[in-house]
Amino acid sequence: MLALIVALSLEPIPDRWNRVIAGITSAGTILALVVFADGLLISWMRRAAIRFPVLGQSYGLMTGFARGLVFGLGVLMFLESAGISIGPLLATLGIGSLAIALALQETLKNTLSGFFVVIDKPLMVGDYVKLSTGQEGWLTDLGWRSSKFRMMNNNAVVVPNSQLVDAILTNLRASDGALNVEVDLNVAAGPDLQLIEDVTRESASAAMKSVNGDGAEFEPSVYFQSANASGLGLAVLLRVGDSAAIEKVRHEFFKRVAEGYRQKDIKLA
DSSP states (O other), X not given: OHHHHHHHHHSXXXXXXXXXXXXXXXXXXXXXXXXXXXXXXXXXXXXXXXHOHHHHHTHHHHHHXXXXXXXXXXXXXXXXXXXXXXXXXXXXXXXXXXXXXXXXXXHHHHHHHHHHHHHHOSSOTTOEEEOTTSOEEEEEEEOSSEEEEEETTSOEEEEEHHHHHHSOOEEOBOTTSXXXXXXXXXXXXXXXXXXXXXXXXXXXXXXXXXXXXXTOOOOOEEEEEEEETTEEEXXXXXXXXXXXXXXXXXXXXXXXXXXXXXXXXXXXX
């Protein structure tokens, strides 16, 4: 900057004023663009915070970072228009950014994963999810770095967002809003297969009606999945309208199917 002032002082007055006017015009144009981009960014961030609740939780941090980036680009544009080389500055910034990225590698990975989860929406707050560890619970909080699940025993499990993207998860919520609950059974071979299916279906239907109410239109599904010397494997699909009823419908189903099997002399394997 000092060299630029000295060079201007040595030039003829008309040329000096032309360069001053050109510099002021360039600075004004860049400032107007920066202010316009900043206003546009703030407006978009406000609408995005309403649309994506997770963004609202860190609105100030994300807005400050984005605005700093816009003003930083504006400063670089001004320096370039003033004839000051920004190559060394960009090289320094690049090395510094690389060092920061390496130090915050896991944090950045989880943050980007959280961004993808918010945009792609494979999970939403309130969904009942079966994790890759076998644990089941409700998604109560979807953050930028990690997400929180509440288990049936009310324990909170914190899962890094990168695992939500990389791992295979089971979202028990169906497209119509109902929740699917699969129960596996093994029965001893011997009785008629149709009798086993009928008793199992009746028990499942009674359990679902006791939880969802008689007016519910959900119907259970019963499938034979395997057969071996020790018995038959069944998969029973129960459906509930509320995630809070998942454990209750399992409980009611096991009571009813055990009694139904006892009456029809069907043995569990």
